[in-house]
Amino acid sequence: MNGIQEQLKTLAESLGADIVGFCKLDKPVMGFSYAVSLGVKLADAVLKTIESAPSFVYFQHYRTANALLDTIAFRVAREIEKSGYLALPVAGSQSLGKNNPYRGVIPHKTVAVLSGLGFVGKSGLFLSTEFGSKVRLATVLTSMPLESELPVIENGCGDCRICQNACPAGAIYGEKPTIDGERNFDAEKCSKYMKEHFQDIGRGSVCGICIKVCPKNKL
């Protein structure tokens, strides 16, 4: 690992990151060709509170994980700036607004895959080598030249269709996943179902069932 990547990784881990990776993007995003992938692990005890429906405890935890990720990304971006490069932190939960609510500037899972930290499952979730789907991600886009330290991993779902069968919204198609998860998951369907059925829990925006049931999860 080169010196600056080691330094950024140490900083991110000291702030609470559980997984950290680096990559050159396939094509520039907002003028940036490189990215840092940051992940935090969700608590097993919290995921256990999800049965056949989302839970209040999970909703709060999800928001706290996003807040932590945003802080880590902010600090990592600042550190990169101190080295003379531009850096743009991308929030854990991102949206391009009312006309494009299910997309951000770049899918965090794409950056995590290019960084060799795991693969995108049939659920459309990122499955990290270390923890499976029990992670949330954020990204820092940058002009600082970075290189991946790990090879890209192929999808390892095999014949499994557990998440597809468990999804109450029928939002998981179970098809061969892409690096951004787009062709095998309908984000609008997921969100609509949550809003219709669980408006009382966290504005119906999170469920967690597809995370909880994945057999690739690790402690």
Ligand code: SF4
């Ligand atoms: S969050 Fe819930 S509704 Fe959405 S895809 Fe996962 S299991 Fe289905």
Ligand code: SF4
């Ligand atoms: S539940 Fe099975 S198919 Fe779905 S993401 Fe996990 S391993 Fe892949």
